[in-house]
Amino acid sequence: MAIAIFFIAAAMAVAGAIGVVSFREPIRSVLSLVVVMLALAILFLLLSAQFVFVVQIIVYAGAVMVLFLFVIALFGPTRELARTRLRFQSWLSVLFVLALLGLIWAMLQGVQYRQPDKGVDLSFFGTVQAIGVGLFTTYLYPFELTSILLLVAAIGAIYLSRKRIDDL
Amino acid sequence: MSTMDIGGSQLDASWFLILGAILFTIGAAGVLVRRNPLVILICIELMLNAVNLTLIVFSRQLQNMEGQLFALMSMTVAAAEAVVGLAILVDIFHVRDVEDVDELSEMKG
Numbered sequence: 001m002a003i004a005i006f007f008i009a010a011a012m013a014v015a016g017a018i019g020v021v022s023f024r025e026p027i028r029s030v031l032s033l034v035v036v037m038l039a040l041a042i043l044f045l046l047l048s049a050q051f052v053f054v055v056q057i058i059v060y061a062g063a064v065m066v067l068f069l070f071v072i073a074l075f076g077p078t079r080e081l082a083r084t085r086l087r088f089q090s091w092l093s094v095l096f097v098l099a100l101l102g103l104i105w106a107m108l109q110g111v112q113y114r115q116p117d118k119g120v121d122l123s124f125f126g127t128v129q130a131i132g133v134g135l136f137t138t139y140l141y142p143f144e145l146t147s148i149l150l151l152v153a154a155i156g157a158i159y160l161s162r163k164r165i166d167d168l
Numbered sequence: 169m170s171t172m173d174i175g176g177s178q179l180d181a182s183w184f185l186i187l188g189a190i191l192f193t194i195g196a197a198g199v200l201v202r203r204n205p206l207v208i209l210i211c212i213e214l215m216l217n218a219v220n221l222t223l224i225v226f227s228r229q230l231q232n233m234e235g236q237l238f239a240l241m242s243m244t245v246a247a248a249e250a251v252v253g254l255a256i257l258v259d260i261f262h263v264r265d266v267e268d269v270d271e272l273s274e275m276k277g
Contacts, residue, residue: 006183020194040217043184046179047184059243060217064247068250075258097194101189101190101193125228126233131233156255160252160256161259
């Protein structure tokens with residue numbers, strides 16, 4: 001059962017990713033990315049990461065993708081032209097990407113998997129409680145730092161999208 | 169020694185890692201091939217998602233929560249990156265239409 005779910009979700013993810021790269025209209029790329037994110041959310045649930053599954057759907061597929069859709073809707077559907085400045089750019093990038101995939105593949109052949117930690121209760125694994133305990137005890141400091149990062153990003157976005165004096 | 173028992177069936181961690189590698193390279197191909205700056209940002213999101221998958225696979229394989237916590241951190245960073253990137257693009261689009269990232273070369277020395 002889990003194997004079937006894995007292969008269906010993996011096929012969805014790869015198909016969506018190819019859609020992201022190959023559609024000419026940006027809006028279709030965004031919707032394909034939503035498909036990829038939902039497929040990855042299924043895989044997260046398979047790997048008993050319930051809380052990350054929910055966050056993936058709400059924050060990523062929900063909020064971040066809607067942000068992209070807003071920007072596309074604001075500036076109209078811009079079809080991408082097929083021309084390129086650099087000759088052979090697509091061929092070179094295909095070559096580079098195949099080399100990258102081959103490298104990662106070769107690296108995966110040599111991975112020495114560590115034995116799982118002993119005595120972990122898997123019924124507790126990945127729950128909101130487990131995540132919360134981790135975030136608010138051992139990793140409190142990085143957690144607070146990410147909130148500062150989000151604050152800085154929000155201030156930066158407001159500053160960048162302010163009304164210029166010469167616009168008035 | 170990388171098989172994981174998920175719901176009674178044996179799944180290999182390397183399947184997930186290969187899927188992550190494929191998604192990451194497709195995203196990298198998109199960054200290299202596409203011309204529209206908005207689509208390049210979308211492809212970067214795809215690459216970040218592929219990395220999140222590997223984090224969560226290792227978290228499950230080692231039965232250690234830290235991978236999931238780090239995946240949450242990287243989601244936060246991805247959200248911040250998307251916000252700032254889109255704000256910069258909106259700011260540029262106010263001034264002119266950009267069809268090709270190569271047009272944005274004003275800061276070239």
